[in-house]
Amino acid sequence: MESELVVEEMKNISTTISSTSSPHDSNNIIPKTPKSPFSSKILMSPLASASPIMKKALTYVEEIGHLTKLHDPAQDAWLPITESRSGNAYYAAFHTLCSGIGVQALLLPLAFITLGWIWGIISLSLVFMWQLYTLWLLIQLHEFTPGIRNSRYLGLSMAAFGEKLGKILALFPTMYLSGGTCVTLIMIGGSTMKIFFQTVCASKGHITTLSTIEWYIVFTVSAIVLAQLPNLNSIAGISLVGSISAVTYCTLTWVISVVKERPEGVSFEHVENTSDVATICAILNALGMIVFAFRGHNLVLEIQGTIPSSLKNPSHVPMWKGVKFSYSIIALCLFPLAIGGYWAYGNLMPNGGILSALDKYHGEDTSKVILGTTSLLVAIHCLTSFQIYAMPVFDNWECKYTSKKKKPCPWWLRTGLRVFFGCLTFFISVALPFLPSLAGLIGGIALTVTLAYPCLMWIMIKKPNRYSPSWFVNWSLGLLGLVLSVLLEFGAIWTIATQGMNVHFFKTQ
Secondary structure, eight states: OHHHHHHHHHHHHHHHHHHHOOTTOGGGBOOOOOOOTTSOTTTSOTTOOOOOOBGGGSSEEEETTEEEEOSOHHHHTTSTTTSOOOOOHHHHHHHHHHHHOOGGGGGHHHHHHHHHHHHHHHHHHHHHHHHHHHHHHHHHHTTSBTTBOOOSHHHHHHHHHOHHHHHHHHHHHHHIIIIIHHHHHHHHHHHHHHHHHHHHTTTOTTOOOOOHHHHHHHHHHHHHHHTTSOSTGGGHHHHHHHHHHHHHHHHHHHHHHHHSOOOTTOOOOOOOOSSHHHHHHHHHHHHHHHHHTSOOGGGHHHHHTTSOOOSSSOTHHHHHHHHHHHHHHHHHHHHHHHHHHHHHHGGGOOTTOHHHHHHHHHTTTSOHHHHHHHHHHHHHHHHHHHHHHHHHHHHHHHHHHHHHHSSOOOHHHHHHHHHHHHHHHHHHHHHOTTGGGGHHHHHHHHHHHHHTHHHHHHHHHHOOOTTSHHHHHHHHHHHHHHHHHHHHHHHHHHHHHHHOOOOOTTOOO
16 A cells, blocks of 8 residues: 555656656756866776756655655755765775774884773774764665665754754764864875975985975865865766875884884883873773774765665665774774784883884885885875865865855855965964874864764664663663763863973964
8 A cells, every 4th residue: 555655656746757858857956066166087987076956856766666855955966075966985985984094003012002902992892883883874874764864974863853952962073073183184294295206315414405394385285176076976086095194104104114124122011100180091091092093084974975776775785894904904904013013122112102113213214215105195094084084074164155046156255265275274283283192182072973973863863772782782882982982081181181291382392
C-alpha cells in the first residue's frame, strides 16, 4: 500500500512538472553560480560542475526507486560544498586523508614521554578506535531520514539538539577548526618554506632569505590562488597531492630517525614532576596531543555531501569505503611515527616534536636533499589542507548571501570573499603569533566535535532503546568526551598559569 502511494505521488509530481514547465521556460531554471574567470580548468575535476535543477522540483528529486527530499535544492546548487554532487569513494579518500593527517602527528612521541610505552600505545589505540567509531556515526547520520541529507556539521547539530542549542554547541568549534586551522597552517607553512629555502641555499651565502612575515605572504598568496577553485569536488586533485605529501613526510621522518644512530643519553625513564597536580596536568597534555593528532571530523559530512545518493546507492557506502582506506593509511603513518620517534629519541625529544629532533640530532649527518624535501612536503601539505579547511567558511559566508538575495553569488563576490578570508587569516597569524600556545585551551572546546557530539547526536536522533548496548555505549562515550574536554581545558589553563606564556603582538619569530 505504501509503495502504491509513493508511485502515485511520483506520478503527480511528474504530471505537475510537465504541465507547468518546459525546457525553454527560463523562469523555471535555477541559475548556476557564475564561475570565476580566474579558476583553473586544468586543476578542476571533470565531475566538479553542478547540473541545473528545475524550480518545480524544489521538494523532490526523482531517482530510480527513490525520492530524495532536499532542504533547499536551489541554495544547495549555489554553495561550494554541495553545488557539485558527483564525488565518489576516491574523492572521499583523498579529502579525508588530506584533512585527517597533519603536523600535529609529529608531536605524538612527546606524549609517550609522559605516558610511557604501555599506556602510550594503549591510549593511542583507544583514541584511534574511538574517533573512527564517531566517524562512522557521522557518516550514518548524514542521511538519517531516507532522502534528507545533512551536508554540514552545524546543520546536523541543529537537527539533533534543536536550532538554538545546536548552533551554540557547534558553531564556534566548527568555525575554529576551519578558520583557526587555516591560521596555524599559514604559520607552519610559511615557516617551513623559509626552512626549505635556507636548507637548499645554505651553501650560497650571498643569497638573502625573506623574513618570516614575507614567507607568510608567499604562502597566503599561493593559498588564495588555489582557493579560486569553485567547490569541494574541484579540489580533489589538490587533496590527492596533499595526501601524498603528508604520507611521504611522515614516513621519511620516522624512517630516518629509526635508521640513524640514536643520540647518546637516550632514556625511557619516567619523568618526575614537582607535584601531583603537575603530574595530572602532564598526563592530560599528553592525552591532548594524542587526541589532537586526529582531526577532520568537522569536514566528514561536507565531504559526504559531494557524493550522490539514492535508495539503491546511498552515499554512506562509498563514503565509508573512502574513510576505511584513508584511515588505514593514517594508522600506518601515526603508529610508526609515535613508536619509532619515541624509540629513537626517548626523553631527549624536543618540544617541537620529531621534526625538530631530526634537525637537532641528525641535521649534520643527513642529506640536505632529504631535509629540504621533508620541509617542502610539509609546506605543500599545509597549502593543500588550507583549501579543504577553508571551504566550510566559504560555504557559510555564501549561504548568508544566497539566503538573503535568493540568487547565487556572482563570481566577483565569491573571489572577493576568498581573498578577504586569506587576508584575514594572514593578519591574525601576524598579529597573534602566540596563538599556537593557546591551541590546548581552545582545542579542548573543539575536542567535543570529534569525540562527544557524534555520540550524543546519535542518541538524540536515533533514540535507541534505554539500556540497550547502543544507548549505553553512546551515552558513555559522549559523557566521557565532555569530561575529557573539561579536563584538557583545566590542564591547559594550569600549564599557562605555571609556565607562563610569551604574549607578543606583531612579533613573528
